[in-house]
Amino acid sequence: MRHDRLSLEDLELVRAIGASGSLSGAVRLLEVDHSSAFRRLAAIEARAGAALFRRSRRGYTPTEAGELVIVAAQRMLSDAEHLARQLAGQDERAEGRIRITIPDTLATVAARLCADFRRAHPALSCDLIVANAFSTLQQRDADVALRASAAPPEGLSAKRVATIATAAYAARGAGDRSPIPGGDWVGFDEALAHLSSARWLQQQVPAARIAMRVNSLPAALAACQAGLGRALLPCYYADEAKGLKRLSDALPDVRTELWFATHPDLRRSAKVRLLREFAVDWMAREFA
Numbered sequence: 001m002r003h004d005r006l007s008l009e010d011l012e013l014v015r016a017i018g019a020s021g022s023l024s025g026a027v028r029l030l031e032v033d034h035s036s037a038f039r040r041l042a043a044i045e046a047r048a049g050a051a052l053f054r055r056s057r058r059g060y061t062p063t064e065a066g067e068l069v070i071v072a073a074q075r076m077l078s079d080a081e082h083l084a085r086q087l088a089g090q091d092e093r094a095e096g097r098i099r100i101t102i103p104d105t106l107a108t109v110a111a112r113l114c115a116d117f118r119r120a121h122p123a124l125s126c127d128l129i130v131a132n133a134f135s136t137l138q139q140r141d142a143d144v145a146l147r148a149s150a151a152p153p154e155g156l157s158a159k160r161v162a163t164i165a166t167a168a169y170a171a172r173g174a175g176d177r178s179p180i181p182g183g184d185w186v187g188f189d190e191a192l193a194h195l196s197s198a199r200w201l202q203q204q205v206p207a208a209r210i211a212m213r214v215n216s217l218p219a220a221l222a223a224c225q226a227g228l229g230r231a232l233l234p235c236y237y238a239d240e241a242k243g244l245k246r247l248s249d250a251l252p253d254v255r256t257e258l259w260f261a262t263h264p265d266l267r268r269s270a271k272v273r274l275l276r277e278f279a280v281d282w283m284a285r286e287f288a
Helices: 008-020 023-030 034-048 064-089 104-120 196-204 217-225 270-286
Strands: 053-056 059-062 096-102 124-130 144-149 157-171 185-188 210-214 231-234 244-246 255-262
Touching (some): 008 023, 008 034, 008 059, 023 034, 059 064, 096 104, 096 270, 104 124, 104 144, 104 217, 124 270, 144 270, 185 196, 185 217, 196 231, 210 217, 217 231, 217 244, 255 270
Parallel strands (some): 096 124
Antiparallel strands (some): 053 059, 144 255, 157 231, 157 255
16 A cells, blocks of 8 residues: 655644644644634544544544554654754854744833844844743744743753842722731732732631732732732833832842743854844943
């Protein structure tokens, strides 16, 4: 029996179905049309000469043949992505586009950085991708990440560009004048338990004084603006927000570092190097 070759796009679809456990999940991951993905999977199985997934109400489960294809897909796509990064890292042209992934709280700062960078280097353009994980660098969805963390991210080429100060804030006009850490507070759930501000709250504020728990800093800011309680927020983010007042100086026990990170294969890229050098100087002024 003749088995036609599968393309990288075919392997990408099979890998996505295996990772998500459903066709719908793969469609969301790859951002493709559902009916098109359904037809493509049928054509892939026809070319492979075997069913790759068992369909049920609980989702798509790989068959033995499907497991073989998924393992091979992961290996081949990883090799292809690695090659693409290596080639991009050899690019000595200071032109084109740089994709920067940022957390949601850094959108305003990053937009100003990109505007100044473009004025300094008109041949280069920046795209901003809001995502709170580093996985986008590994999958080549982005070239550069700006991330706040206590330590440099593992497996990436990273340079510290700033120290982020954090202070206590309350809604403007709030009548609570009790000293820090008194009063009601907006706390963080498990999703943000790694933050130094979450650890400070756990140590300093009784659980009974936590009026609301949130899973993002924008939600903490919104809850604080609504008067639900005080919040620990990055100064660069909260100082510009409407309806808030700062209650404290920057807390020395609640600080983190801002990192410029890229995949090691891209650290020698001319455009990435230009942006890194520019960001170091620009952030030093922004966070001074």
